[in-house]
Amino acid sequence: xxxxxFYAQSGGVTAVINATACGVLETARxxxxxxxxIYAGQNGIIGALTEDFxxxxxxxxxxxxxxxxxxxxxxxxxxxxxxxxxENLAEYERLIAVFRxxxxxxxxxxxxxxxxxxxxxxSQIGDKLGFPVTCIGIPKTVDNxxxxxxTCPGFGxxxxxxxxxxREAALDVASMAKTxxxxxxxxxxxxxxxxxxxxxxxxxxxxxxxxxxxLFPEIPFNKAEFLIKVRACVERHGYCVIVVSEGARHSDxxxxxxxxxxxxxxxxxxxxxxxxxxxxxxxxxxxxxxxAIADYLQRSARHIASKVDVEQAYAVGKKAVEFALKGHxxxxxxxxxxxxxxxxxxxxxxxxxxxxxxxxxxxxxxxxQDGFSITKSxxxxxxxxxxxxxxxxxxxxxxxxxxxxxxxVKPKLNKNFVLK
Amino acid sequence: xxxxxFYAQSGGVTAVINATACGVLETARxxxxxxxxIYAGQNGIIGALTEDFxxxxxxxxxxxxxxxxxxxxxxxxxxxxxxxxxENLAEYERLIAVFRxxxxxxxxxxxxxxxxxxxxxxSQIGDKLGFPVTCIGIPKTVDNxxxxxxTCPGFGxxxxxxxxxxREAALDVASMAKTxxxxxxxxxxxxxxxxxxxxxxxxxxxxxxxxxxxLFPEIPFNKAEFLIKVRACVERHGYCVIVVSEGARHSDxxxxxxxxxxxxxxxxxxxxxxxxxxxxxxxxxxxxxxxAIADYLQRSARHIASKVDVEQAYAVGKKAVEFALKGHxxxxxxxxxxxxxxxxxxxxxxxxxxxxxxxxxxxxxxxxQDGFSITKSxxxxxxxxxxxxxxxxxxxxxxxxxxxxxxxVKPKLNKNFVLK
Numbered sequence: 001x002x003x004x005x006f007y008a009q010s011g012g013v014t015a016v017i018n019a020t021a022c023g024v025l026e027t028a029r030x031x032x033x034x035x036x037x038i039y040a041g042q043n044g045i046i047g048a049l050t051e052d053f054x055x056x057x058x059x060x061x062x063x064x065x066x067x068x069x070x071x072x073x074x075x076x077x078x079x080x081x082x083x084x085x086x087e088n089l090a091e092y093e094r095l096i097a098v099f100r101x102x103x104x105x106x107x108x109x110x111x112x113x114x115x116x117x118x119x120x121x122x123s124q125i126g127d128k129l130g131f132p133v134t135c136i137g138i139p140k141t142v143d144n145x146x147x148x149x150x151t152c153p154g155f156g157x158x159x160x161x162x163x164x165x166x167r168e169a170a171l172d173v174a175s176m177a178k179t180x181x182x183x184x185x186x187x188x189x190x191x192x193x194x195x196x197x198x199x200x201x202x203x204x205x206x207x208x209x210x211x212x213x214x215l216f217p218e219i220p221f222n223k224a225e226f227l228i229k230v231r232a233c234v235e236r237h238g239y240c241v242i243v244v245s246e247g248a249r250h251s252d253x254x255x256x257x258x259x260x261x262x263x264x265x266x267x268x269x270x271x272x273x274x275x276x277x278x279x280x281x282x283x284x285x286x287x288x289x290x291x292a293i294a295d296y297l298q299r300s301a302r303h304i305a306s307k308v309d310v311e312q313a314y315a316v317g318k319k320a321v322e323f324a325l326k327g328h329x330x331x332x333x334x335x336x337x338x339x340x341x342x343x344x345x346x347x348x349x350x351x352x353x354x355x356x357x358x359x360x361x362x363x364x365x366x367x368x369q370d371g372f373s374i375t376k377s378x379x380x381x382x383x384x385x386x387x388x389x390x391x392x393x394x395x396x397x398x399x400x401x402x403x404x405x406x407x408x409v410k411p412k413l414n415k416n417f418v419l420k
Numbered sequence: 421x422x423x424x425x426f427y428a429q430s431g432g433v434t435a436v437i438n439a440t441a442c443g444v445l446e447t448a449r450x451x452x453x454x455x456x457x458i459y460a461g462q463n464g465i466i467g468a469l470t471e472d473f474x475x476x477x478x479x480x481x482x483x484x485x486x487x488x489x490x491x492x493x494x495x496x497x498x499x500x501x502x503x504x505x506x507e508n509l510a511e512y513e514r515l516i517a518v519f520r521x522x523x524x525x526x527x528x529x530x531x532x533x534x535x536x537x538x539x540x541x542x543s544q545i546g547d548k549l550g551f552p553v554t555c556i557g558i559p560k561t562v563d564n565x566x567x568x569x570x571t572c573p574g575f576g577x578x579x580x581x582x583x584x585x586x587r588e589a590a591l592d593v594a595s596m597a598k599t600x601x602x603x604x605x606x607x608x609x610x611x612x613x614x615x616x617x618x619x620x621x622x623x624x625x626x627x628x629x630x631x632x633x634x635l636f637p638e639i640p641f642n643k644a645e646f647l648i649k650v651r652a653c654v655e656r657h658g659y660c661v662i663v664v665s666e667g668a669r670h671s672d673x674x675x676x677x678x679x680x681x682x683x684x685x686x687x688x689x690x691x692x693x694x695x696x697x698x699x700x701x702x703x704x705x706x707x708x709x710x711x712a713i714a715d716y717l718q719r720s721a722r723h724i725a726s727k728v729d730v731e732q733a734y735a736v737g738k739k740a741v742e743f744a745l746k747g748h749x750x751x752x753x754x755x756x757x758x759x760x761x762x763x764x765x766x767x768x769x770x771x772x773x774x775x776x777x778x779x780x781x782x783x784x785x786x787x788x789q790d791g792f793s794i795t796k797s798x799x800x801x802x803x804x805x806x807x808x809x810x811x812x813x814x815x816x817x818x819x820x821x822x823x824x825x826x827x828x829v830k831p832k833l834n835k836n837f838v839l840k
Contacts, residue, residue: 046599073592073595073596076595076598078600079596079599165721169715169717169720171490171491171821176433178498180498203818272695275692292714292716292717293712293715295589296592297585297588297589300588300592301588302588304723304724388817389814397583397726397808398622398623398806
């Protein structure tokens with residue numbers, strides 16, 4: 001008897017994680033002879049533990065197709081990490097019990113490094129408990145920090161958003177600089193690695209164009225050098241555009257966002273690193289500034305998603321199902337770059353054991369000698385990832401995003417499972 | 421002998437102020453028999469005072485056409501207000517001297533309320549000094565606060581950006597709410613009027629959809645009611661999306677952004693009103709939050725400009741030249757709405773004396789009884805303004821924005837004018 005599949009979204013969502021869901025669901029629908037229903041976890045893996053399944057077979061083909069151009073996580077995501085098999089054995093056993101009850105033989109887990117680790121462990125415990133589950137981890141993260149894959153679906157779109165926003169805001173501040181704002185600061189995501197900050201470098205075609213300064217988590221912040229650079233930039237160009245990663249830090253490892261100002265109650269200031277950098281500029285040089293914090297806007301900006309990213313997000317979902325049906329398990333589809341120019345890529349796979357819990361950092365060679373900009377090799381890597389536009393449909397000026405029915409599956413197990 | 425024209429950009433720039441420049445310049449090129457060269461002020465009106473003119477006749481037709489899809493102020497803007505004729509007589513006289521030296525008989529001033537006032541005064545002083553200048557104010561402001569015109573070019577695009585960003589970020593936080601962020605706050609522009617904040621209301625089709633709470637400058641902030649509303653929203657929907665205007669204020673008129681937290685040096689916190697609101701939510705209700713500050717991104721986001729806005733921005737530029745050549749002076753082209761549905765508009769004109777220094781506030785009837793959302797009449801007003809997309813051309817994933825030559829005009833006056 002053919003088995004059903006379970007799909008779950010995990011961690012911070014992206015502009016294209018639903019394109020991956022679309023790839024999974026459309027492919028499974030085409031392979032009806034080999035795979036049964038695909039259930040989606042309501043709020044990710046939590047939906048598996050509490051037996052809150054969504055029956056995706058109740059969604060129309062049109063609704064599923066619309067997932068391709070819809071940001072956010074359509075089924076709900078979760079920041080919920082299953083730890084080691086020993087510490088969390090009851091939860092792993094529960095997962096297998098739920099899968100067994102619903103005849104789920106395929107587990108598609110769409111997330112970052114932690115999720116790859118979970119998918120790997122579920123595969124092990126299933127074997128152990130005599131209910132083997134084909135486990136496929138599907139890469140997703142704006143942080144671009146998964147190993148082995150050339151890039152992570154989700155990253156290309158945030159990269160494009162940040163590069164375009166930087167170019168646009170730079171034109172704005174350039175217009176204002178004579179009598180008003182001289183320094184503009186954009187805060188972007190990336191707590192551990194500077195991939196997103198690096199992408200802002202695509203806004204300019206040379207080092208004299210904005211952004212003039214990028215602050216990476218990888219390069220310890222040097223206040224004196226920074227202020228010299230800002231002043232030189234304003235004196236030369238009339239203005240200065242700075243992009244700062246939320247993970248920018250001092251040489252002792254502490255975040256810029258934490259060190260320094262505190263509110264009246266003694267709490268660390270909540271305004272983020274952009275306001276810290278703005279304060280340094282104002283106090284050190286007296287320049288008028290503006291700053292923006294992109295936050296969720298950057299990772300949900302489906303309206304300006306990268307076409308390459310959307311295609312890759314869809315492809316890893318599609319391939320996940322195809323690999324599973326070919327008998328592969330405990331693997332993650334990966335994107336392999338076969339050529340920079342013209343840009344060519346294909347999808348292969350890597351064992352989950354090799355991708356779980358490993359972070360891919362930016363190579364030092366991607367950051368300029370002075371630590372404030374990107375190098376040609378970084379540009380060569382990044383440029384193809386933001387190519388092409390993939391506009392959603394619009395109605396009366398607003399993008400039309402998928403609305404799902406989300407029909408729940410009737411639970412089969414009696415006991416209510418309590419989350420730790 | 422036919423006279424030349426002078427065009428200047430003023431105040432905060434917008435995603436479409438260059439579309440207006442495009443309308444002025446393309447129309448003047450078509451009317452070569454009636455009007456000479458159009459000079460643009462380098463950094464707005466300052467370029468007139470210091471005789472820093474850009475000769476737009478040196479730009480290619482292609483470059484001028486590209487202005488239509490380029491954000492920022494292509495010739496540089498200025499926050500520089502000429503006050504009354506008495507206080508600033510020397511500056512007004514200088515303006516006329518520079519215009520006379522370059523045979524400038526047409527002054528096109530593209531800005532907000534202050535600029536309309538200046539254009540009006542220049543018209544008066546020109547007559548007085550025996551060098552009459554045809555003065556046309558061209559409306560521009562993201563704040564949408566100019567009177568008599570149905571809307572201000574620049575507003576429709578920021579409205580569209582804010583509405584789309586709110587819809588997208590709402591999908592993101594909805595996915596995360598089960599285990600992580602429950603409250604998302606977006607800070608938008610609008611120091612005096614809540615037009616931009618109101619536009620976020622277009623993100624949802626009903627009052628149960630995000631944004632769940634809008635904080636307007638027009639409605640005194642009531643902390644207790646606000647927290648009750650946030651809690652009810654999280655309990656009902658699982659999450660809460662809040663859009664706050666930078667001008668949100670307490671009942672005593674002080675800004676939310678000022679009151680409250682101070683940094684370690686006793687300075688008012690610089691993080692903006694979003695972090696103030698976030699802190700209130702965290703302290704009052706304990707919910708995990710995220711916040712974004714759109715800042716310049718919202719008014720430079722040409723990549724998602726409103727087609728209606730672009731067309732209106734171009735039309736007021738075109739009409740400015742046509743009205744001037746028909747002998748009108750001391751007027752501002754205004755947008756007149758002739759029908760809501762289907763949306764129809766035309767360009768007429770109003771005397772500068774009636775638009776100068778007057779702010780159009782949001783009618784109270786546009787804000788719901790409880791002060792937290794927009795009404796149907798507000799929606800009926802706003803909806804047409806964000807209609808249609810007008811995408812810029814792209815190359816290798818990035819928008820191609822105009823690059824001008826900006827050839828300076830040789831000064832004709834010897835004495836160097838010193839700005840006050």
